[in-house]
């Protein structure tokens with residue numbers, strides 16, 4: 001079977017997806033199934049790797065590890081002829097309407113770009129925390145609140161968001177405390193009233209370290225010598241958005257630093273699309289996957305419309321007519 005990509009410049013991919021996490025893989029599956037010549041470039045740091053048991057992804061009633069979800073996604077995309085390369089893209093330039101990508105290992109060229117570069121959640125800088133990431137130290141109550149029902153939970157933070165987090169966690173556990181790690185509370189009067197109304201203890205001392213065993217948090221050790229026995233920490237320290245490439249292309253970011261997209265995941269730069277946590281999406285795997293699919297559909301449609309405008313589809317049709325059966329056999333009935 002002749003494919004559209006067979007007629008193209010072999011040095012130029014129809015689509016390059018930067019980021020082989022959840023959004024990028026979902027897009028790759030759609031693009032592969034749309035017969036688009038697609039390359040996924042990935043530096044291998046998907047946040048999904050931090051989650052040992054994803055319990056909120058459709059179709060896995062017993063949960064699935066983030067690592068497995070990535071592995072299955074890649075296998076599925078490879079079944080549809082999507083290519084993968086492990087590389088970190090460091091710069092992008094325009095050349096005759098195409099994109100030339102400079103990776104650490106080599107350069108690449110594409111007609112369309114999908115940025116699925118994700119974000120990085122900042123863990124609190126407290127000794128002992130990093131070892132417990134994804135096991136007993138979390139960032140997202142929608143992801144992990146259910147996992148910590150009836151446990152003793154500390155929210156690290158000193159702003160309104162930390163208070164709202166603590167209030168939200170009351171739906172999962174009666175035992176919730178706020179630890180500001182030596183910071184003066186910056187929350188509003190209304191938030192202070194809520195803390196009081198719901199009897200949420202606040203520890204303002206510096207946290208010296210987190211006691212843990214086999215990635216399970218046991219206690220916070222405070223500067224005063226006190227220990228607070230807890231099972232889990234949630235933090236509100238903030239995110240780093242991987243938007244350097246988008247910015248270098250001139251894509252508009254919103255006030256939180258996320259790449260602005262329309263409902264089809266087009267950025268403000270023609271032929272550049274974005275999906276997943278690097279956009280203003282709610283940073284959930286199933287949402288990242290949905291956005292990846294939506295971006296891929298838009299890319300496929302835009303490439304199709306372009307091929308009609310440039311008569312590229314006609315060129316493809318001419319090769320089909322010359323090389324393949326194009327009309328089904330017609331015979332008399334009986």
Ligand SMILES: Cc1cc2nc3c(=O)[nH]c(=O)nc-3n(C[C@H](O)[C@H](O)[C@H](O)COP(=O)(O)OP(=O)(O)OC[C@H]3O[C@@H](n4cnc5c(N)ncnc54)[C@H](O)[C@@H]3O)c2cc1C
Nearest residue numbers: 019021022023043044045046047089118143276277284285
């Ligand atoms: C501890 C933890 C637990 C979580 N648990 C859950 C959960 O239970 N359920 C849930 O729905 N969500 C969960 N999440 C969130 C989930 O991981 C994200 O929603 C999801 O991974 C976002 O997908 P993405 O494709 O946008 O980004 P990612 O999956 O992070 O993928 C981005 C990819 O882009 C690559 N990349 C970035 N820049 C470049 C570059 N310049 N060149 C090449 N490659 C690049 C990165 O290496 C990475 O592989 C959790 C997150 C964390 C941190």
